Amino acid sequence: MTAARIDEFVEAVGSAFADGSLVRLKLGGYHGTEPDLRSVEARKIVVKGEDRLSFTFHYKTRDIIKNHELGEAAAQLRAWLADAFRSAQLAATTFDLTFERNGDKIRLKRTEAVRDAVAASHDRAKVRPVAAGAKPWQAGLGLTDEQGNVRKDAQDKFRQINRMVEIFAPLIQALPDNPRIVDMGAGKGYLDFAIADWLQAQGRSAEIVGVELRPQLVSDGNRLAQSSGLIGLSFAPGSILDYDATGADAVIALHACDTATDDAIYKGILAGARLIAVAPCCHKQVRREMERGTAADTLSPLLRHGIFRERQAEMLTDTLRALLLERHGYKTRVFEFVSDAHTPKNNLIVAEKDTRAGKQADAQIADLKAMFGIGEHYLERLLAGTEANTALS
Numbered sequence: 001m002t003a004a005r006i007d008e009f010v011e012a013v014g015s016a017f018a019d020g021s022l023v024r025l026k027l028g029g030y031h032g033t034e035p036d037l038r039s040v041e042a043r044k045i046v047v048k049g050e051d052r053l054s055f056t057f058h059y060k061t062r063d064i065i066k067n068h069e070l071g072e073a074a075a076q077l078r079a080w081l082a083d084a085f086r087s088a089q090l091a092a093t094t095f096d097l098t099f100e101r102n103g104d105k106i107r108l109k110r111t112e113a114v115r116d117a118v119a120a121s122h123d124r125a126k127v128r129p130v131a132a133g134a135k136p137w138q139a140g141l142g143l144t145d146e147q148g149n150v151r152k153d154a155q156d157k158f159r160q161i162n163r164m165v166e167i168f169a170p171l172i173q174a175l176p177d178n179p180r181i182v183d184m185g186a187g188k189g190y191l192d193f194a195i196a197d198w199l200q201a202q203g204r205s206a207e208i209v210g211v212e213l214r215p216q217l218v219s220d221g222n223r224l225a226q227s228s229g230l231i232g233l234s235f236a237p238g239s240i241l242d243y244d245a246t247g248a249d250a251v252i253a254l255h256a257c258d259t260a261t262d263d264a265i266y267k268g269i270l271a272g273a274r275l276i277a278v279a280p281c282c283h284k285q286v287r288r289e290m291e292r293g294t295a296a297d298t299l300s301p302l303l304r305h306g307i308f309r310e311r312q313a314e315m316l317t318d319t320l321r322a323l324l325l326e327r328h329g330y331k332t333r334v335f336e337f338v339s340d341a342h343t344p345k346n347n348l349i350v351a352e353k354d355t356r357a358g359k360q361a362d363a364q365i366a367d368l369k370a371m372f373g374i375g376e377h378y379l380e381r382l383l384a385g386t387e388a389n390t391a392l393s
C-alpha cells in the first residue's frame, strides 16, 4: 500500500514532466542523515537538448544543484519518499498533488489549480554580445575558422573582446547619438571591429577610429572594415600624440604600451571626451622613477623584492593615472575586466566626465610621489599646461 502510494505520486511527477505541465516539485520534512539539508526543489530544464529534472538541494548556508534524467530522478524520488522526506508537493498547470507520510501511513491529496506552464530553461552557453559566426571580420582577424567557430587559440581573445563589449555597451549607450570613438594603439583593431559589429547589430551608428603606429596594420584594418561592411569604422596611421582627437566622445586604449596609455588619457582629457577607458600594459616609466628616487624608509620592506616592486610600480602608476583623471574632472573607477587566468594585464581604468570629481587629487598625488620618491609621472608632465582646457581650470 505504501509503495503503491509512492508510485502514484512519482508517476504523477513523471507525467507532468513528460507533458510539460510540471511547474514545481518540492520535498520537505527531511529527517535523513545529511547535516543541514532543509529541503529539495525540482524543475524541468534542458541540458544539451535533453530534458532533465534539476534538483536544488537547499542546505542551511548553500544550495547545490544536481540534474537527472527522468528514470534516475524517479528512482531517487521513490527512495526519498519512502524514507528521508516526509512530505512533497507537486505543482502542475492544472492540479496540486501533496504527499504526506506519517510512519507507514501516506496521504495523497489532489486539488485543482490553474497555472501557466513554465518553459524549461536551457543551460545553453552564456549569450555573448558578439556571437561567433560566418563574419568576414572574425575570420579576417583569425578569430574563427571556415565554419565560423572560434579557433582554439583565439578563445581568450574572443572572451576578452566580448567582455570589453559587455563593459562598454552601457558606457556607449550613455554617449550622444552617433558618437565618435577613438581607440588609441588599436593594433589589429579587435576591439574596434567588435564594437562596430555590436553597434551595427543594435541599429546604432558611430564613428570609430583606430589609431595605430604600424602602417601595415592600418591598411589591413581599413581593407577588412570595408569588406566586412562595417560602416563608420576606420583606421588612422600615426602616433597617438600626433592624432587630432578633437570632438571625440570616447577615447579608449587597450594594452597600449607603457606611456602610450598616458598619451591616450592625455588626448582624451584634451578633447574633453565624456568617456576615457584604458587597460594599461607595462609600467616602465614609474618603475624607473622609483629606482632613481628615494622612497620613504617605511616602504623599504614593501619594495625589497623585485616582484613586489614591479607590482607597486603598476599600482602606483595606475593610481596616479586615476588621480590625474579626477584632477581633470573625471569620476574614475578601476577594476579587473577579465580574470587574470586569461591575461595578467587585466585592469581597466574607466573615467567618466564629472566636474565634481577630483577636488582632493592634487594633494594626494603630491603625497604619493613624495612617499615613493617619484620625480614625475609622464602623464602629469603631459597635462601640465592643459589646465586651461579642463574642468578644474
Ligand SMILES: C[S@@+](CC[C@H](N)C(=O)[O-])C[C@H]1O[C@@H](n2cnc3c(N)ncnc32)[C@H](O)[C@@H]1O
Pocket: 184, 185, 186, 187, 188, 189, 190, 191, 211, 212, 213, 214, 238, 239, 240, 241, 253, 254, 255, 256, 257, 260, 263, 281
Ligand atoms: C599591445 S598592442 C595592443 C593592440 C590592441 N589595442 C589590442 O589590444 O589588441 C599595442 C599597439 O599599440 C601601438 N602603439 C604603441 N605606441 C603607440 C603610439 N604612441 N601611437 C600609436 N600606436 C601605438 C603598437 O604599434 C601596437 O600595435
